[in-house]
Amino acid sequence: MSEHDELVPGFLVECEETLDALDEELIALESTPQNHELLNSIFRRVHNIKGMCGFLDFTILETIGHAGEDLLDKLRSGSVALDGPRTDALLSLSDAMRAIVKHVREHGDEGENKYEDLVAALRAALLDSTNNAKPPSGINHTIEPPIEKENEAHALLHRNALDNYLRVDVCLLDTLMNLAGELVLARNQILQITKDTEDPTLRSITTRLSSITTDLQEGVMKTRLQPISTLWDKFPRVVRDLSHSTGKSVQLTVRGQGTELDKAILEAIKDPLVHLMRNAIDHGIETPTDRVAAGKLETGQLSLSASPEGGNVIIELTDDGQGLNTERIREKAIERGIVTREQSETLSTSQINSFIFAAGFSTASKVTNLSGRGVGMDVVKSNIESVGGQVEIESTFGAGTTIRLKIPLTLSIIPTLLVTCGRESFALPEVAITEVIRLNQTEHSAPVVCVGDASFIELRGALLPLIFIDKRLGMNDDSTNQERMIVIVSIDGRRAGLVVDRVHDIQEIVVKPLDSRLESLPCFAGATILGDGRVVLILDPSALVRELGLRRIESVESLSSEATDIDARAARDEHLIIELAPNYLGVLPLSAVHRIEKVPSDALHRIGEVPVMHYRDEILPLARVTTPKESVSGEPRELSVVVITTKDGAKGGLIVSSIIDIAQGLHSVTTITGERYHTQVGIIQNRSVVVIEPELVALTGAEDLYPETSPGGIA
Amino acid sequence: MIDQTTPHKLLTFTCHGVSYGIDVSFIQEVIRRQPTTRVPLAPPCVAGLINLRGSIVTTVDLATRLQLTQTPKPHPETMCVILNVDDEVVSLLVDSVGDLLEVPPPAYHAQPSPLSPNLEPFVIGLCRIADQNILHLDPHALCAMTNTEASYEESARC
Numbered sequence: 001m002s003e004h005d006e007l008v009p010g011f012l013v014e015c016e017e018t019l020d021a022l023d024e025e026l027i028a029l030e031s032t033p034q035n036h037e038l039l040n041s042i043f044r045r046v047h048n049i050k051g052m053c054g055f056l057d058f059t060i061l062e063t064i065g066h067a068g069e070d071l072l073d074k075l076r077s078g079s080v081a082l083d084g085p086r087t088d089a090l091l092s093l094s095d096a097m098r099a100i101v102k103h104v105r106e107h108g109d110e111g112e113n114k115y116e117d118l119v120a121a122l123r124a125a126l127l128d129s130t131n132n133a134k135p136p137s138g139i140n141h142t143i144e145p146p147i148e149k150e151n152e153a154h155a156l157l158h159r160n161a162l163d164n165y166l167r168v169d170v171c172l173l174d175t176l177m178n179l180a181g182e183l184v185l186a187r188n189q190i191l192q193i194t195k196d197t198e199d200p201t202l203r204s205i206t207t208r209l210s211s212i213t214t215d216l217q218e219g220v221m222k223t224r225l226q227p228i229s230t231l232w233d234k235f236p237r238v239v240r241d242l243s244h245s246t247g248k249s250v251q252l253t254v255r256g257q258g259t260e261l262d263k264a265i266l267e268a269i270k271d272p273l274v275h276l277m278r279n280a281i282d283h284g285i286e287t288p289t290d291r292v293a294a295g296k297l298e299t300g301q302l303s304l305s306a307s308p309e310g311g312n313v314i315i316e317l318t319d320d321g322q323g324l325n326t327e328r329i330r331e332k333a334i335e336r337g338i339v340t341r342e343q344s345e346t347l348s349t350s351q352i353n354s355f356i357f358a359a360g361f362s363t364a365s366k367v368t369n370l371s372g373r374g375v376g377m378d379v380v381k382s383n384i385e386s387v388g389g390q391v392e393i394e395s396t397f398g399a400g401t402t403i404r405l406k407i408p409l410t411l412s413i414i415p416t417l418l419v420t421c422g423r424e425s426f427a428l429p430e431v432a433i434t435e436v437i438r439l440n441q442t443e444h445s446a447p448v449v450c451v452g453d454a455s456f457i458e459l460r461g462a463l464l465p466l467i468f469i470d471k472r473l474g475m476n477d478d479s480t481n482q483e484r485m486i487v488i489v490s491i492d493g494r495r496a497g498l499v500v501d502r503v504h505d506i507q508e509i510v511v512k513p514l515d516s517r518l519e520s521l522p523c524f525a526g527a528t529i530l531g532d533g534r535v536v537l538i539l540d541p542s543a544l545v546r547e548l549g550l551r552r553i554e555s556v557e558s559l560s561s562e563a564t565d566i567d568a569r570a571a572r573d574e575h576l577i578i579e580l581a582p583n584y585l586g587v588l589p590l591s592a593v594h595r596i597e598k599v600p601s602d603a604l605h606r607i608g609e610v611p612v613m614h615y616r617d618e619i620l621p622l623a624r625v626t627t628p629k630e631s632v633s634g635e636p637r638e639l640s641v642v643v644i645t646t647k648d649g650a651k652g653g654l655i656v657s658s659i660i661d662i663a664q665g666l667h668s669v670t671t672i673t674g675e676r677y678h679t680q681v682g683i684i685q686n687r688s689v690v691v692i693e694p695e696l697v698a699l700t701g702a703e704d705l706y707p708e709t710s711p712g713g714i715a
Numbered sequence: 716m717i718d719q720t721t722p723h724k725l726l727t728f729t730c731h732g733v734s735y736g737i738d739v740s741f742i743q744e745v746i747r748r749q750p751t752t753r754v755p756l757a758p759p760c761v762a763g764l765i766n767l768r769g770s771i772v773t774t775v776d777l778a779t780r781l782q783l784t785q786t787p788k789p790h791p792e793t794m795c796v797i798l799n800v801d802d803e804v805v806s807l808l809v810d811s812v813g814d815l816l817e818v819p820p821p822a823y824h825a826q827p828s829p830l831s832p833n834l835e836p837f838v839i840g841l842c843r844i845a846d847q848n849i850l851h852l853d854p855h856a857l858c859a860m861t862n863t864e865a866s867y868e869e870s871a872r873c
Contacts, residue, residue, distance in 0.1 A: 182769050424753055473755035515764075515773040516803070517858075521756050527764055527771050535752040535764040535771055 008104070011052055013167065015101045018045045020233055022094050026087060027236040033082040042090075043072040049097065060110045061100050067122040068093040074126055086125045091237070092118055170263065173224055180213075180220040181510035187213040188507070188531030224264070225409075228306045228313070229257035231266050231273070238274060239302065242281045249288050249299040250281055256306035259313055265407060268387045269315070272380040276317050276403055277302070279377075284321030284401055294398070296320060308409070312389075312431075315405040324353050324395040333358075342695060346671055346680065353393050357381045385542070388525075390491070414511060416538065418504040418530075419487060421469045425536045427509055427528060428498070432489040432541040436503055439466075439484045449681070449688040450584065454548070456681060457486070457497065458688050462668045463681050464488065467544055468499045473523060489541040496545045507531070511538060522547070575684060577660040578642065580624075585689040586656075587666060587682070592694035594643040594651065596659060601639055613653060615643065623696070624655035644694045654692065666691070723823055725842070727813035727849055728796060731783045734849045735809075736816060736842065741854045743797040743804065745812050749774075762808050767797065774806040780857060782833040800854045807857065816849070818842045823851075 022045050029038050050065030068090060074080045096115045103111040187210055194206045232254055243250040261269075285291075285300030292298055301320045306313055326349050333339050333355045344352065356377045381391050388408045395401040408431070416427035417436075439448075439457070448466065449456045455466040466486065486497035509528040514521070514537075525540035574590040597615070604622065605612050611622040620643065641653045669682035669691060680691040725736030726745075751763035751774055760780040764771050774795065777783075796807040827841035840851035 185769065424755070475755050512771050515771075515805075518754060518757055518761065518773065521754070523756065524754075527752075529766050529769065529771065533766050534750065535766050537752065537754065537764075 007056060010167075011056060012101055012105050014052075015049055015097065018049060019094050019098050019101070021045065023091065023237045024233045026090055026094065027240055029082060030084075030087045030240075036076075039072070039076050043069065043076055046072060046093075058100070058104070058110055060114055061097060064093060064096055064100075064115050064118055064122070067119045071122050071125050080126065089118075089121045089125045093122065168223070173220070173263075176220050177224060180217045183213050184217055184508065184510060185529055185531070189533065192531040221262075224262050225260040226263050226266055227257060228259045228261055228266065228315075231270055232257055232304065235274075235277065235304065238277060239281065242278060243300075246282060247287060248281060248285055250285055250302055251299050253301070253303045254305070255303070259306040259308055261313055261407065261409060265387050265409075268383060269389070269405065269407060272383045272405075273315070273317070275376060275380055277304075280317060280319040280321065280401070280403075284319040284323075286322050290322075294322075309406075313407045313409060315407060316402055317405075318400065318402040320400040323397045323399055323401050324356070324393070325397055326352050326395075329353060329355055342693070350394065353395055356393070357391065388542075390542070415506055415508050416528075417487065417506050418536070419469075419485070419498075419500040420502045420504070421473070421500045422475050424475065425504075425530075425534070426469070426500075427507070427536050427538045428487060428489075428541060429525070429538065430506060432491055433487055434490045434495070435488045437486050437488065437497075439486045439497075439499055456688055458683060458686075459488075459497075463670050463683065463688055464495060464497045465548055465670075466497045466499050467548065469539070470499075470501075472544065489545065491542045491545040494545055494548075496541075496548055498539070498541065498544065509538070573664045573666070574662060575664070575666050576642070576662055577684060577687075577689065578654075578656040579658045579660055580656055580690070582657065585660065585687055586692045587684055587689045588642065588644065588654070588692050588694060590662060592644050592646060594645040597641045597643060597653075599639050599641055604639075613641065615651075615653070618651065620651055620653045622653040622655055646694045648695075650695075652694070661685070722820060723816075723818040723840070723842070723851065725816045725818060725849065725851060726796070727816055728794070728809040729811050729813065730777045730781070730809050733783075734813065734847060735777075736818075736849045736851050737796070737798065737807075737854055738851075739815060741798050741800055743799040746795045746797060746806075748793040748795055748808070749806075765795070765806055767804070767806070770804070772797070772804050772806045774808055775857065776808045777857075778808075781837060798854050798858065800858045803858065805858045816842070816844065818844065818849075 022042060025038055025042050025045075029035060029042065032038065046065055046068050050062055050069055053059075053062035053065060071080075071086065071090070075082055075086070080086070096118050099113070100110050100115075103109070190206055191210060194202055197203055197206075235254070236252055239250055239252045242248075280302055281300070285302070286294065286296075288298045291300065297320075301318075303318045304316070305318075306315045308314075330344050330352050333352065334341050334344055336358075338355060338358060339347070357380075358378060384391050384405055384407070390406040392404040392406075393401065394404070415430040417430055417433055419426050419428055437459070449458075449463075455468070456463045457466055458464070464486075484499055484501055485503050486499055487503065488495060488497050507530065509530070511526045512528055513519070513526050514524060518524075522543050523540055525538045525543075527535055527537050529535055575587040576590050576593050578586050578588065580586045599613060603613050605614075607619070611624075612619050613622060614620070620641075622641065640656050640658065642656055642659075644652050644654060646652075663685050666682050666684045666689075669680050671680050680693075682689055682691050723736075724739045726739050726742050727734055727736045729735070746767075749765040749767075751765055753763045754761055754773075760775050762774040762776040762779075765774050766772075792811060794809055794812045796809055796812065798805050798807055822843050824841045824843070825839070827838070830838055834850065837852050837856045838850045839853045842849040842851060
């Protein structure tokens with residue numbers, strides 16, 4: 001290499017940026033071939049790289065650059081017209097240059113490949129001029145010099161603007177970011193100490209220190225923000241290449257390129273976005289013939305948009321392709337044992353569609369080929385979630401798919417609510433929190449309902465699943481606290497209440513990752529140091545809520561809206577309210593209740609695991625709900641058994657403690673699907689109840705209808 | 716792996732009355748026991764997290780790590796030996812910290828046997844100096860905790 005070695009790294013960075021811009025401009029040029037300004041800009045870029053190469057002694061790069069320059073010059077003069085093959089040749093020039101730049105960066109030289117084919121192709125593109133497309137050359141030549149001058153002036157202006165920028169190593173920014181974070185911690189510590197000070201000087205200094213620290217931290221954070229266009233500028237090329245290779249016609253529209261995100265987050269979402277885009281073109285958008293047959297425009301529409309929303313950025317990728325085939329996904333999910341057929345019938349379309357995010361769901365399935373989306377969707381989801389983002393999918397079969405990503409603006413400094421549980425303190429990210437209420441266990445106003453190992457509380461007519469943090473974290477501190485607090489979090493439309501002992505104030509904290517050995521703990525998003533120097537763990541509400549296996553809340557009205565027969569609806573609406581165990585209410589659709597029998601407890605027999613009883617020359621399988629309390633109190637002498645007939649005529653019996661009432665107006669039905677249970681809960685007569693499925697009772701007839709721990713019991 | 720000709724430089728410390736040593740090259744510093752934040756669901760040997768001048772460091776309880784549960788704990792004055800292993804900082808909770816020892820090669824026995832199974836993965840050598848036995852510990856083995864998942868499962872079941 002030459003004596004200008006120290007110039008090489010800068011040249012490489014500049015090359016890469018130029019090449020990215022070049023790609024973008026070439027794609028734009030393809031659709032507006034008459035755009036002279038664009039053509040000039042492309043020419044200038046290639047010319048610049050070539051010029052630098054001569055100086056730095058990169059001969060291969062110079063040769064191909066020269067060949068490209070020749071072609072661009074001809075295009076500029078109008079003696080040849082830009083067409084598909086010429087664009088391809090120019091794009092491969094950009095690829096070749098990129099490959100060489102990469103080689104130089106990694107190995108220090110240009111590599112063996114001389115790109116003779118490319119040079120030949122560029123030269124061939126030169127000669128192959130179509131005479132009829134050739135405009136009168138005289139005009140062009142007379143116009144050209146002023147354009148050139150103007151552009152030079154423009155370039156000069158551009159350069160002046162560039163003088164205001166400075167290249168900074170990202171490592172340095174990371175260090176500054178960390179230091180700013182440390183400063184925030186130190187500031188918090190000082191604020192804590194000087195909180196009660198009487199000294200006015202000290203007070204004003206700390207106030208000043210505080211505001212400077214905040215400004216500094218924000219400033220440093222901003223240095224790491226980049227417009228999302230730095231990522232998206234590569235996408236037109238991806239779309240072009242993919243649509244060519246799949247033989248589809250796709251138009252990409254982008255909105256909100258100016259939206260800014262932290263560099264680390266941009267890096268993290270790059271691959272998932274490319275993957276989603278590939279999926280949309282490969283599987284979503286149909287071939288032109290299919291599209292025309294389906295009455296759509298021949299060109300598939302793909303739109304990408306970004307918009308800030310609170311502390312997040314929403315990125316949406318929408319295609320007007322064939323959408324997800326929900327039925328196939330359902331079948332596949334049943335086949336793979338993710339849900340049972342019965343369960344799947346209670347799920348909504350979006351719930352079923354979300355199965356494509358299950359690990360390995362689609363890789364070996366036909367769903368991928370037939371209805372699109374799939375390979376590696378679990379990876380997309382986990383990548384997005386690793387930066388604290390969320391993925392949602394909305395799809396209409398035949399009409400298209402929208403994938404919505406919710407990405408946090410920045411990773412490191414977040415406001416959190418401090419809570420204590422037992423002797424431990426935890427920080428809860430404020431973004432997820434919707435409200436904080438008191439859990440009053442002594443009053444009967446809002447009793448906690450337990451279903452299996454899940455707990456609920458009724459809140460303003462809806463059921464709120466509860467997570468007792470101390471129990472979840474396996475902490476055995478005796479908590480005699482009756483006045484506990486519920487922090488209600490909302491993740492992705494799913495709500496849950498986190499039960500803690502006390503809530504404190506909101507603090508801005510610097511998220512520090514946990515030791516690599518502790519990273520696999522699912523409940524924590526990291527740790528932080530508080531103003532007083534204490535270390536606290538940061539709870540990860542999304543992981544906690546996800547564990548509940550809670551799906552989006554669907555109301556029973558919407559589920560039954562297809563019912564046209566009003567009588568049938570009214571009949572379905574009537575429910576028998578029963579007490580399954582002390583303080584544990586359930587409802588059965590009255591239409592399924594055949595009879596209520598009182599039987600002596602010794603009339604019960606067992607066949608294998610299943611308790612049965614004789615009922616009118618039939619063997620009736622029995623089901624019951626056992627709770628730990630009941631098993632202690634022993635078996636009563638006489639049992640109430642509700643005999644159930646299903647629509648199919650199957651019979652079963654449910655052992656209950658007592659019959660409460662018959663009522664209408666079951667509402668707020670929520671489906672809970674978890675590893676350990678799958679059931680529905682709802683509200684009737686202002687009481688929280690379990691909605692018992694008659695089919696379940698008749699078919700399974702199990703000792704324990706909603707088992708505490710056994711995973712096989714009900715699923 | 717173990718050089719037989721040059722003397723080992725070990726920092727010695729005790730835990731449940733037994734002396735141990737770790738190569739000084741892995742020792743960053745020794746501090747008094749710090750207020751520790753418990754990490755629920757973590758492996759039992761993780762005593763918690765401490766604040767070491769602004770960075771969060773995981774503390775490993777040596778006694779639990781070596782499964783020395785039978786012997787009663789005689790020392791109330793616990794110390795933290797801060798290790799730096801492959802650029803990862805880990806604090807090791809010990810009963811007391813002793814001297815810096817230079818072990819001459821004749822007094823050093825690589826791979827001593829027999830060892831009790833709980834010590835086997837961690838002990839790489841034995842030093843005999845003035846009737847005192849010092850077990851040479853492998854800091855890599857002490858810091859490697861691949862069983863996080865398993866123990867999480869266990870504690871979740873409790």
